[in-house]
Amino acid sequence: MVIVGFGAAGACAAIEAADAGAEVLVLDRFSGGGASAVSGGVVYAGGGTAQQRDAGVEDSVEAMYDYLRLEVGDVVSEATLRRFCAQSAGMITWLEQNGVPFEGSLCPYKTSYPSDDFYLYYSGSEAAGGFRDAAKPAPRGHRAKGPGTSGKLLYARLAQSARRKGIQVLAQSEARELLVEDGVVVGVVVSTLRDAPAWVRRAHRLFGKYSAKPGLYVPALRKALHRRAVALERRYARSVRVHARRGVVLAAGGFIANREMVREHAPLYRGGLALGTSADDGSGIRLGVEAGGSTAWLDRISAWRFVTPPSAFLGGILVDAEGQRIVDESRYGAAVGERMINRHGGRGWLLVDDALLSEARRDVRGQSQWFQWLQARYLFGRGRVSAPTLAEVARRAGIDPDGLEATAAAYRNPDPMGKPPEFVRMLATPPYSLIDVSIKPSIGFPCPMLTLGGLVVEEDTGRVRREDGTPIEGLYAAGRSAVGICSSSYVSGLSLADCVFSGRRAGRHGAIAQGFLDKNENVF
Template sequence: MPEAWKRAVALEDTEVDVVVVGFGGAGACAAIEAADRGADVLVVDRFQGGGATAISGGVVYAGGGTVYQKEAGCDDSVEAMLNYLRLEVGDAVSPATLERFCADSVANLDWLAANGVPFEGSLAPRKTSYPTNDYYLYYSGSEAAPPFRDAATPAPRGHRAKGRGTSGKVLFKALARAATQRRVRVARQTRVTGLTTDADGRVTGVECRRITSTTGRLAHRWLSVSNRKLNIYFRPAGRLLDGPIRRLEARHGRTWRVRARRGVILAAGGFVFNRKMLAEHAPPYRSGSSLGTIGDDGSGIRLGESAGGATARMHRVSAWRFFNPPLSLVEGVLVNRDGERLCNELYYGARIGDHIAEQRDAKAYLIIDQRILDAAKSQLAGQTLWFQRWQANYLFTVGHLKAGNIEELATRTGIDPAGLRRTLDTYNADARSGKDRMGKDAEHVHPLERGPFYAFDCSLRTQRGFPCPMITLGGLTVDEESGAVTRVDGSAIPGLYAAGRTAVGVCSESYVSGLSIADCVFSGRRAGSAAAGAS
């Protein structure tokens, strides 16, 4: 950022064409698109940028015949992608919008690649929640399980940005570089506190608190970076820094007003770090692990509401209960406290989380026998990255209950013994006949009969070695042609747009890996284009 700009934003009010609130995946895409259409763009971010995108797995859900699918020798079509997503997305968006999302999928992935995001067509050889560093294309949803495989030819559509570990940082770094190479200015450590409007209700800009002192900026940066890292691994420690961060913002923040000639785009994430909003809208998920930053506190949604914007699907949260890898664990049986089986254990972790959320107290347990545990241990080194290995080692050592027979295990776990016995007798009988009534592939269906037996607590609550990451999916309602925020009556609020998890979008009903970032690209570009073209 030029020195003249730094001095200007610290000392006086500013006027630009488009203001983007939030510099994560959606905000960066919106800013790039608006700048490419000739707009003078300012992005403001409470922290250093990146949001949930930078700490994600960096997966983009794309299909219809991408260059990387072709490189891996995988056939796919827009129709197959659409048929699959119809079952996942439901009525979260209109049929026309979903069709457009799928039709634009190849072009949006190419757009990311043109902006420096690296991808590769190395296909993971097995179903997994996240591939190892040898693979960057995989089946990231429930495509291969019924009823999805019956509705659409399965294809791998999880395109992971190429980078070791969780590669969201690679994806965002490329987008941030692409944004700052254009007519995009980024004001970090700037918190938007309100929207400005004219007499007709048009949104005309934002009011902010910007940290300008050197001491304040250094302290704020150190605390926010530490907070983000602690939140990923142990939220109680991260929570200790929430208050100091807010106090720094209050003490060192300086009022700054920015006028937006064409529009304001809200791309400030969801509300997963706002426990009060979770308790109000999605109480079963209060005990999960928040994925994102403390900026995902619903502030972007509340800004939209302050201008008259409506919200929808605020009850929808994606909680991820992954116990694969190691792959052998999908051969277990997932049950509730009554001993009833919940679903196909090969489903994607967020779909499994949805089933668990429907249970009494959101409690569930994966039941395995010694054969499964031995196989899973042998797969650990070759199928997992460090964070998956850490989780599995926790489950294999102290994170389970063990018993010599099923009735004893049920009693120790708090499961109804008679119910669990009926479920396993039925499952074992089906396994011997070579079928599974919930559609699990025969390759992963075998009788559970070799004791001792083990129970892994898969309830929707955070355990120190077995977190349950989650993101919120609902947000502001928007016009699906432009991304303009809409009122309860469906009318658009002039000058105000929303994208990413601040808005209702393609993944607001059901989530599979990569669908949120893909929607950030789709909705971010849509809002950026509309705002740049507004008069």
């Protein structure tokens, strides 16, 4: 089996296929990791995981299903979503068996991402208004136990497990074309630096590494480094053909780094931070389409606009340029971002009073990772205006004073928008502040974005489907190259969980399927 992409989805596909007895070759344009390695390392799981039990949390498969059905809609069938929920506790166990550590230390406050003291938290809108009444809430965000953003650790442990199982990894190798015979995918044409001079491979590896981080936070740096990597590929890479007896899995990520595709499918989503690497350019999706595959949900992009940490900010009021309320502030950040972009032009300000601001300043350091602390400092400083009255602070921020005063007057407990009572705060202590949380290019307060749609696949096997619904023999897709659990709506940890779920599915089915080639050709 040949797997294109060595992030979480590709690694899980490789491990599952190897465990089923297949010989596996993984291709990666750089050195592996992809968006998974620069993520927070959160896996959405529930139904009674060991970590939930350790934390004294009661959860059930049915409660998890009830909540996710509200979030994901009909992007997958009821049977698939139920299977995902029923298998999620076992998924955490499987990850642990492959070296990924988890812990049941429950975060006591609501946050977008916990500090290094906690590794289990409410990572979605489970406890927000409109959800807690329909589905019993439970914390299901399982963060890999490691310092900082622990996606790097999660990926590293999966990669180590894959290599221990004898899986071959051909780094610095880009899949350019699928080999198709009589409608069956039988291999890949690869452009590889395997035989390039050592200095070329070393330079290319460094360009890929630093374009991922810190290039993630500095788009100009990422662009410059990626341009240099491409120049090396054009001059020194050679083309080889790799034949696959048990099929090809496309696990090359999404397309957030491809501006043309983003403009074509989701033109409103601009000005955000591309959460991924420069290899998240839609190449896996392109390969599938060229082989006859169909796509869906390409217009779905997750844009994260969090107002936490500090958790005190959940008591504020999020308003638009007219001073009108935008959303229940306790919703997950992707829901907030979607509402701001699609209905309010990406503009938003958080109204707080002096008491709430003081509480936020007191709590923020203890609740934050380093990058959250820097963002909070920006919001407390350059992103904030203040004044003794609501009308004056509105004028200073450039929003409608009458609209803001009317919105503040309507804010009460119980909240008209359904915000849970524990988060509602009466803003009655001047001076008042408006904090600009608009979605725009900003190093101080960026808005991370990732694509959610991809190739349409059979939900039982992961095989890519044509427009008429028939499967393409020998071709699978997983992770953000495919339509999956999170393709309609994202909450933290759901993409990585889907990478594990869909990657294992593709690897397992490909490994047990009959080989499509009689020849035993392997250029490696």
